[in-house]
Amino acid sequence: KIIIIDFGSQYTQLIARRVRELNVYCEIHPFNNIPEISSDVKGIIFSGSPYSVRQEDAPQIDLAKFHQKYPVLAVCYGAQYIAQYSGGDVQPSSTREYGRANLNFVVSENKLFKNINTNSQVWMSHGDTITVVPDNFEIIASTDNVRVAAYHVKDSDTYAIQFHPEVTHSTDGKQLLENFLVDICGLSQSWTSDAFVDSTIAELKEKLGNDKVVLGLSGGVDSSVAAILLHKAIGANLHCIFVDNGLLRKDEYEAVLEQYKHLGLNIKGVDAKERFLSQLAGLKDPELKRKAIGRVFIEVFDDAAHEVQDVKWLAQGTIYPDVIESISVNGPSATIKSHHNVGGLPDFMKLKVVEPLKTLFKDEVRRVGKTLGLDSFILGRHPFPGPGLAIRILGDVTAEKVAILQEADAIYINNLREAGLYDQVWQAGAIFLPVQSVGVMGDERTYENVICLRAVESVDGMTADWCHLPYPVLAKISNEIINKVKGINRVVYDISSKPPATIEWE
C-alpha cells in the first residue's frame, strides 16, 4: 500500500481517490501523527499544503524517515519542502502560478515521465516556487513559468512535482501516478472491488466467528452495503434493525423493508412513528429536533437490540471520510460534518464496534455494492438525512405537516424519475415552509402553506450547486402539487448554492 502524508491541502483526498482508481490501496495520515510504517508500505506521497515552507509555523516532518528508505513522490508543498531542506531555495513566485500550464521540457527517459510528452498540460496552484535545487537534484520537467516543475533526487527513488497530478486538468496526471506506483514502487494494481469483497468477508468471518452482531439499517447506501457484506460473512448471526421514525419519504419504509427481506437479511422492522412524533411535539429549534430524534433513535434501537440474546457487536456503516484525521489548519472542512456517523455508540451499549466500510470512499462503497449485486433501487438513491423530513419542515413538526410534505415530495421525486433527471441530480427533496400566502382556487380564496423544491449537484455534499432543472418539468411538478396536495397553494424553487447556503434548510 501507499501512505499519503497530509500537509493540509484541499486536494489530499483527491490524491487518495486517484491512487485507488489505479487499484492501489492507500491511506491518508496527518503529517503530525504518522503511524509506525508497516512492512506492506511500498511508497509515500507528500501532499500539498496551504502553508508556505518559508513560514515559521509551516508543517515539518523528519525527512530521514522516508528519503532513501521508501520511494517518495512529493507534490507541491512536499516538493518545496524537500528542496528547501536539502539545501535548495524556495521564493515567492513573481508570476501568477495558478491554473493550466504546459510542460515545455521533459526528461522522457525518467521513469516518472514514461509515456508523458513535452507539451502535456498540468495544473498549477502555488504561491512559492523552487528557485535553486542542490547539485544532486536533476530537473526532469519545466514549464514556461516554472523551471523546476519536477525533479528527481539522483541515485534515489525520491521524485517531486510542482503541479497537481490528482487534478483532472493535469491530463497525464493519472499516467504519472501510475508510473510512480507501478514502475517506481513496484506495486501491483490488484486492489479491486472484487478483491475487497473477498478479503473483507474473510476478515469478518475470522473476527466475528460465531458472535452475534446488530446493525441499524437506514435504507441508505452505506448501511445497506455493510449489511450485505456482514450477511455474506456471518449469515443469520447478523441481526438488522430498521426503525420507522415516521419521518421517511412516502411509502419508503415498506418498500425498503421489502427489498431487504428480498435480499435475505435477517431484519426486524420497528414501528416507532408515534414515539418520535410525540417527542418532537412543540420543538422548533433544528438542533433540538436533531437531538430529540437522536435520543429516541438510541432508545428504540437499544430496546430492539436487547431482544437479541448474547449480542457482542454493533456494526456501523462508517466510511473513510468520517474517520480521516483532519489537520487543524484545515479547520473548516473538519468541523462541518459533525452530524455524521462517528461516535454513534451510546455508553450504555457495551458492544464492540465493527465497521466494514471504514476504509472506503463513497464512490467505492457504491462500487462494492454493485459487486455484491445490489440494485439501483438502493445504490442509486439520493442521500437522505438521518432526521429525515423533520429537518425539511421548518419549525415544529406535526403528523399533518409530515403527511403534506410526503405527498408533495413524492410528486416531486416521481416527476424527476419520469423526466430521467433523478440520476443526474445528486440530492433532491421538498421542504415544507410554514408560511401562509393568499391564493385563488376556482372561486375561492385560499390562505395556505408553501412547498419549496430543492435539487443540487454535488460530489460529496461539502459544496453544492443548485440544479438548473428544465422549466417544463418544474411547471408540471408545481401544477401537480398545488392541484393534488391539500394545504399547499404555492410552490417555489430554491436557487441557492452551498456555500453560503446549506443543502438542507435546517
Ligand code: XMP
Ligand atoms: P447541509 O445541509 O449541511 O447537508 O449542506 C449536507 C449533507 O448532509 C446531510 N445532512 C444530514 N445528514 N444528519 C444526517 O445524517 C443530519 O442531521 C444532517 N443534516 C444534513 C444533507 O442531507 C446533505 O446530504
